[in-house]
Amino acid sequence: MVKCPRCGYENSASSTYCDNCAYLLTDQNGNRLNSRKSKGWRLGVAKKIIIVMFIIVIALLLFSFIYNTTQPDNETSLNVITDDGNNHHVASYPYTAVVEYNGYWYGKMGDPNYLVEQSGSGRGKMLLDCAAWERVHIEAQKQDSNDGPLTIKLYKNDQVVAENSTTAVGGSVSINYNY
Incomplete structure (x- = not known):
């Protein structure tokens, strides 16, 4: 039995093409092809989506952290005026x-x-x-x-x-x- 590298179907030992997906199982000389085309990672679509979503979440968290740490607080901001009622300032004019x-x-x-x-x-x-x-x-x-x-x-x-x-x-x- 020969397992198809594309779909995983178990074919007979004499099959040149996969009986399920028509993938070429032998070369011109009749030698069996390597079941893996490349030695790189083979990830499914779902795994790729999960990885991309994880990267997006990490980027958003990093952006939020940077944004919140670079914003001035109420005490140092020039745009926010606070008054506790205890201080009475006389204007310059x-x-x-x-x-x-x-x-x-x-x-x-x-x-x-x-x-x-x-x-x-x-x-x-x-x-x-x-x-x-x-x-x-x-x-x-x-x-x-x-x-x-x-x-x-x-x-x-x-x-x-x-x-x-x-x-x-x-x-x-x-x-x-x-x-």
Whole structure:
């Protein structure tokens, strides 16, 4: 009996071709061919898929480890601000916005791209920490029909650097300050 190297079928000793898959079992001189064509590894498709999946998993784990170890934590990141409430820092450029009006008013103050809203009556004061801003924008509007003056002032180090007012009923006023 001769075992076919391709399909493993047991053929009769006189067979030149495999009876199952027609693989050539002898050469032109009638000598039996070596059952192995090459001495390399012979892996099935399933084993190859498992090896490729194992390599992919190892690569993903390695990438995840490298990514997580190279990212800054919250304490060293420049993009994350943490505050435990115990530290009080004074800004390098402390600005104060003051709204004065004998009635109800509504205002927006701060960086033109990030305005903080506030409403009140009478005199209102808001500390603006503008150290990183290029501009300061303040706007206020009357919320009643009083014709008294609505005044907004921008203070820097306790000195008025910009001021604007209106006496119109329902009027609004604004300041755009570039420093």
